[in-house]
Amino acid sequence: MERETFRIIGMEGVDVKGAKLLVGIPDVGLVGVIATSHIVQSLKMKELGHIDSDEVPPIVVIHENEPKSPIRFYGDGGNLLVLTTEIVLPPTAIFTVSRGIARWAKSQGVDLVIGLTGLATPNRLEIEKPAVYGVATNPETRQILGKAGIKPFEEGLLVGTYATLLRECLRAEQANLTLLAEAHLQFPDPGASASIIETLNSLLNLNVDVGELLDKAEEIRVKARELMKRTQEQLRSLKKIQEQELPGIYV
Amino acid sequence: MAERRRKSLFDIFEEIVGHIDRVIEELVGIEICESPLCDVSKRELKPLVHVYETEDEVIVTIDLPYVRKEDIKLSASEDTLKIEAPIRERVKLSRWGPYQREVEFEYFRRTIKLPSNVEPERAKAKFKDGILQVFLPKKIYGYRIAVE
Numbered sequence: 001m002e003r004e005t006f007r008i009i010g011m012e013g014v015d016v017k018g019a020k021l022l023v024g025i026p027d028v029g030l031v032g033v034i035a036t037s038h039i040v041q042s043l044k045m046k047e048l049g050h051i052d053s054d055e056v057p058p059i060v061v062i063h064e065n066e067p068k069s070p071i072r073f074y075g076d077g078g079n080l081l082v083l084t085t086e087i088v089l090p091p092t093a094i095f096t097v098s099r100g101i102a103r104w105a106k107s108q109g110v111d112l113v114i115g116l117t118g119l120a121t122p123n124r125l126e127i128e129k130p131a132v133y134g135v136a137t138n139p140e141t142r143q144i145l146g147k148a149g150i151k152p153f154e155e156g157l158l159v160g161t162y163a164t165l166l167r168e169c170l171r172a173e174q175a176n177l178t179l180l181a182e183a184h185l186q187f188p189d190p191g192a193s194a195s196i197i198e199t200l201n202s203l204l205n206l207n208v209d210v211g212e213l214l215d216k217a218e219e220i221r222v223k224a225r226e227l228m229k230r231t232q233e234q235l236r237s238l239k240k241i242q243e244q245e246l247p248g249i250y251v
Numbered sequence: 252m253a254e255r256r257r258k259s260l261f262d263i264f265e266e267i268v269g270h271i272d273r274v275i276e277e278l279v280g281i282e283i284c285e286s287p288l289c290d291v292s293k294r295e296l297k298p299l300v301h302v303y304e305t306e307d308e309v310i311v312t313i314d315l316p317y318v319r320k321e322d323i324k325l326s327a328s329e330d331t332l333k334i335e336a337p338i339r340e341r342v343k344l345s346r347w348g349p350y351q352r353e354v355e356f357e358y359f360r361r362t363i364k365l366p367s368n369v370e371p372e373r374a375k376a377k378f379k380d381g382i383l384q385v386f387l388p389k390k391i392y393g394y395r396i397a398v399e
Contacts, residue, residue, distance in 0.1 A: 125379055186301035187314040187382070218316035218381060222342050222356075225288050225299050225314075232299075 010049025
């Protein structure tokens, strides 16, 4: 019998047509995870469902004595969805999960998948307010980028989970916008997450206050250390360093 | 002139094991002796560290939230860097994982093995936004050859 490698559970009765899906998965500076976690808490979003896969590591999150899947969907009752996780996906799961998200989003009529991540910036220490760049999969979304004043990520390589999600969205013809904030590669970066949230505020007309996030920045940096360490190991195995290399030939 | 200490057989063995561990870590991207970044009994946290080297120096960047610059104790030898710093506000974690009670941390402490031998007396450090950067010039071996 063929193994069922990807399942979305609990979303059957949820109308996600026209929704914007924010994705926060461990990557550079944990920017997406910190940002989505803050958005879920600020907007008091409710847990809707989760992703299950045989390729997801054997981990269950226990919160208030209740076991939960490590990759979960949250919703605000409107057209905003969040997919977030506090585990680092192994390379095989990255493909399965990215493909599954892209195909599911397309089949359910999700308007836009928005990946939130960091752009490893060597001189991040000198940057007071990280800039946010965007990459979009289609001309309509690229126009939104321009209107929202988001700088286009003009040239370069993306490596890792968000690159796979972007590629799978292209394959599934699902609109995708990936936002990248200048961030520390190796350390949790709540400042970069705050920049991403401010960008989302103007892009999606959200009203998420980043003051509390910045006030709690040191606490987040202490508590996210172990996840960052695991993410560092994953980024090293995925050869993330290629993003920093000088360009090859593109024709 | 500083007296050069003769390396014992144990030192040499430890160096070889350390080198093999680093090579395996680099190849497969996993830590050999996996351990959490905290020691509850000592109330210590290990800071996140990033080490890289250029042609001339080893640069160590250390994430030190809740730390004041004046509290940092930093020392280096030819091949190690030690950092110790009290945490400004005690960090509390309640009922997490194996510790279903409140645990507190008071110190960051870590010894970092350097990838190349350095000249510790020429090291420089700077601290900004809770991030410490240490620049350790590499020890120079060999002779300059004039190009005619």
